[in-house]
Amino acid sequence: MKIVISSTGKTNEDLLDKRFGRCQYFQIHDTENGEVKILENKGQDSSGGAGIVAANQLNVEKVDVIITGDLGPNAFELIEKAGIKAYKCANIVIGSVLEKYNKGELEEIKMSGPAYHGAN
């Protein structure tokens, strides 16, 4: 299973970025082989539709789970259609995010947050 986390950096010590479309990196953790893949978020610098670009990018990677702060309305629509599950988490270090996910402590995102939340 592939779990992706919106992140401020490339390591386990970096913090989760609560912005989905405007985060700098996506860390994809593969639970089957323990591999970690780092992607630069293509949406971070787009003038509009950042969440759409980010969701497109993750859809191509065939991820199963997204862990982030909030999802905007456009990103939420795409992720829901793609059948990817999304979970909400605070801006804590990535290592702890995974721990919390494994313990089932994260809340599933079932509604979109406000539009333009992560811009600027």
Added chain:
Amino acid sequence: MNIAVLSGKGGTGKTTVSLNLALALKSNYIDCDVEEPNGFLFLKPKIDKTEKVMVEYPLINDNKCTSCGDCVDACQFNALAKVNKDIILFQKLCHGCGTCEIVCKYEAITYKKRETGKIESGKIRDINCSRGILNIGEPMAVPIIRQLLKNLSGDYNLIDCPPGTSCNVVNALKYAEAAILVTEPSEFGLHDLKMAVELVKMYKIPFGIVINKDDGKDNIVKKYCRNEEIKIIGIIPYSKATAILYSKGEILYDEMHHKIIFDKISKEVLLWN
């Protein structure tokens, strides 16, 4: 002559200067602040014409679409997305540029139109007034501004611009042959004025500054204009009388002291022609 009135900072008096100057010059008044047009609150023209503003968006024919995703990759505004076998359109992000139709090898895309706002026009005291109104929830003001300004006629057109220095102002300025920058002697007013000056200079058109809410001192705006050699074409003093008239929605030009101020500015404007 088309004269754009802009400011950088919001609330400095663009609408006040635009409509009172329109009355002084007996020119047309065009409210391009389509997200919140307020010039008509003061002018109160009788609206005799309303036209719709339409923008185009793509329609995907599911029988022809192979979900190749070329349209998604080509879209510069991220208005299209591909989820598994579906192509999804985010209408509000679409600029109607036509790229997706060009790149589609299967001729699966056609264009339809939808309404994003309207233009109202009317007359008051022999001046023609028009304003654009962007529908609530719509993010794109530019198509409305373009439709407002594309058929300007008459000797003088006062273009009441939106605040800031974004696309909306840039597009309004494309139609301008001169510009008036309205500012106030505050740090914010000066900061944003500098950005507006930088923008206007790119158009190589004559421009001047009107200081509103002036404190009568040798303030930061006056010092800036002196250093940059920019002409101050008018000064509106900071006064309670002005604020009272404004708050009642009355026209400043109807009051003698204010009439003198705007007549003086109009003389400066006439020099540009």
